[in-house]
Amino acid sequence: MSDLDDLVRLYFRLSFSNKEILAILAHSHQTIISVRTLKRICKRLGLFRRKNQSDLEEVMVFVQQEIMTSGQMQGYRWLHLRAVQCGIVVSQDTVRRIIKLVDPQGVELRRARRLRRRQYTCRGPNALWHMDGYDKLKLYGIAISGCIDGFSRYVLWMEAYVTNNDPKLIASYFLKTVSCINGCPERIRADRGTENRCVEQMQMFLRRNHTDSFAGDKSFVYGRSTANQRIEGWWATLRKQSAQFWMSLFQTFQDDGHFTGDFLDQNLIQFCFLNLIQVKGCTHVL
Structure with missing residues (x-):
């Protein structure tokens, strides 16, 4: 009966x-x-449902610790x-x-099937810049590169061009911005794309003689593009206020047979719309 005892337990x-x-x-x-x-x-095994319960304070501490991490997304059964x-x-x-006592807001959010927003913190202006590329118009030959200050959400640059994968091009945006504000940020956050390598080296060079905890090679932070919270939030705003219009327009061209995606069609889109997107799209929402 030992196997059965183990299963029952x-x-x-x-x-x-x-x-x-x-x-x-x-x-x-079976x-x-x-x-x-x-x-x-x-x-016989000493298994009683109303006896040997854990201390309530111990359970309370456990639940609070779970809610502080990924447990905040889960219900009481999990x-x-x-x-x-x-x-x-x-x-x-x-x-x-x-859970209802210690996290009433989370209970209501789960009941409404809504996700809890991540909490973002930043020490101050120029403490952390978020840099990324926007590829929703890339099919049509237009790519956007942007950078935003994490504390103030000030858009440092937002440039539409034929590519956002050229390290020298991204580096030129960075140098132009640093020259305009007469300084560099404490840290920069970006994904591991090759287009960011030059900016990484420049940032670490500019911060090489600083004595704070983010000096030198700690002044550039890599992470997943989808987790780059501030710039991802900005892309949502850009799409709502501008990019969706151009995406729909170019999709209409494609549906009507006026855009096949080849080199010539992409160049025609760039010739006719690139400057408009830069002026009306990227700068209009700043």
């Missing part, structure tokens, strides 16, 4: 009801026993399972009540 610790344990034993383990037999096994996996004996209802 496992499913009991996972807070399955007696009815659920019997169903799992029958369906997954073991059929009565409710009376199951209760007798639980009693957190209850996490608690069981961590050796905490508690009922689902207790976890549900604690």
Whole structure:
């Protein structure tokens, strides 16, 4: 009976009801026993649902720690399972009540099926610049490069051109901006694209003699483009206020057979619309 004891103990610790344990034993383990037999096994193993509960304060601390991280996106059933996996004996209802007490806002957001916004912090102006490229118009031969200050959300540059993958081109945007403001940022955040290599070297050179904790090679930070929060937020604004118009217009050209995507068609789009997008699109929303 040792194998059966182990199974009963496992499913009991996972807070399955007696009815659920019997169903799992029958369906997954081809073991059929009565409710009376199951209760007798639980009693022999010292498994009591209302006894040996974990201290309420311990459960409270666990829930609060989970909510401070990815647990804030989950409901009480998921957190209850996490608690069981961590050796905490508690009922689902207790976890549900604690979550409602310590995180009422999160409960309402999950009920409305809305995601909680990430909290962004930045020490001050020029503490962190966010740099990235926008490729939604690239199919039509136009690419956008941008950089935004993380603290003030001031757009440092927003340039439309035939490419945003040329390291020398991106470096020229950076140098022009640094010259205009007479200084460089404490840090720059960008993805690992090859177009950012020159800016990385320039930034580290400009910060080589500084004595703060972000000097030298710590002054340039790499990360995923989708997690570059400030500039990603700006791309959403750009699309809403400008880029979507051009995307729809060029899509109409394509649907009508006036744009095939070849070299000549892309050059015609660039010749007719590149300056308009720069003036009406990129600078109009600044």
